[in-house]
Amino acid sequence: MIKAENLFFSYTGLPPYLLEGINLQICGGEYVSVMGENGSGKSTLMRLLLKFIKPTGGSIASQAKRIGYVPQKKDFSNSDFPITVYEALNSYRKLLRIKNKDTIVENLEQVGMSGFTGALMGTLSGGQSQKILIARALMGAPDLLVLDEPSTGVDRKSQREIYGFLKKINQENGITIISVEHNLDAAISNSTLIYHLTGGQGHLCTPRQYADEFFQK
Numbered sequence: 429m430i431k432a433e434n435l436f437f438s439y440t441g442l443p444p445y446l447l448e449g450i451n452l453q454i455c456g457g458e459y460v461s462v463m464g465e466n467g468s469g470k471s472t473l474m475r476l477l478l479k480f481i482k483p484t485g486g487s488i489a490s491q492a493k494r495i496g497y498v499p500q501k502k503d504f505s506n507s508d509f510p511i512t513v514y515e516a517l518n519s520y521r522k523l524l525r526i527k528n529k530d531t532i533v534e535n536l537e538q539v540g541m542s543g544f545t546g547a548l549m550g551t552l553s554g555g556q557s558q559k560i561l562i563a564r565a566l567m568g569a570p571d572l573l574v575l576d577e578p579s580t581g582v583d584r585k586s587q588r589e590i591y592g593f594l595k596k597i598n599q600e601n602g603i604t605i606i607s608v609e610h611n612l613d614a615a616i617s618n619s620t621l622i623y624h625l626t627g628g629q630g631h632l633c634t635p636r637q638y639a640d641e642f643f644q645k
């Protein structure tokens with residue numbers, strides 16, 4: 429699905445490198461949680477995989493047909509440009525040139541937010557906005573969904589709903605998921621693999637192996 433080979437990256441293009449010789453292969457159908465300390469380069473690695481930025485060295489190959497992206501939580505409350513949930517999704521629908529307007533309600537239904545079409549984005553709670561961002565990312569039926577800290581600023585109930593939903597679309601619809609996580613419980617109980625990034629390098633392991641390593645420290 430996605431393969432990074434000998435990936436080097438620094439924001440200046442010069443040493444020292446933030447990412448140093450990353451080799452990562454993620455097969456279709458996996459649910460990979462990317463863990464690591466603040467500043468270890470998790471979001472940067474996601475931006476590289478999404479081709480938003482170019483690697484300083486190495487290569488990235490992706491076989492994903494369509495990628496949905498849920499960025500780090502945004503605060504819509506102070507927006508100078510108030511926009512309803514429907515408008516937010518409809519503009520994205522137009523961008524993707526999806527003709528069927530029913531897609532908007534169908535996607536909102538999937539995340540349990542169909543009653544919120546007329547709500548202003550700025551009036552939604554953290555969990556509600558995150559669900560809307562997930563609904564938006566699912567437009568166009570992606571085969572790969574990339575999320576950056578989906579549970580930040582989200583209460584426990586909404587976290588349970590969001591992770592339950594992500595696990596469901598991974599297991600039932602076969603959508604590959606790569607999710608930057610600080611939530612250890614969620615990573616261990618939901619993902620099929622964990623990618624641990626530290627000191628510019630990473631290693632892939634099972635949630636079980638990760639938990640064993642974590643609790644031995």
Ligand SMILES: Nc1ncnc2c1ncn2[C@@H]1O[C@H](COP(=O)(O)OP(=O)(O)OP(=O)(O)O)[C@@H](O)[C@H]1O
Pocket residue numbers: 439446464465466467468469470471472473
């Ligand atoms: N656009 C940028 N230009 C220069 N440096 C940046 C840029 N974006 C991030 N950095 C730096 O790169 C390093 C890694 O940032 P990144 O956001 O990838 O880490 P992270 O592991 O996702 O962190 P966190 O867990 O805090 O979200 C940090 O030192 C950050 O300051």
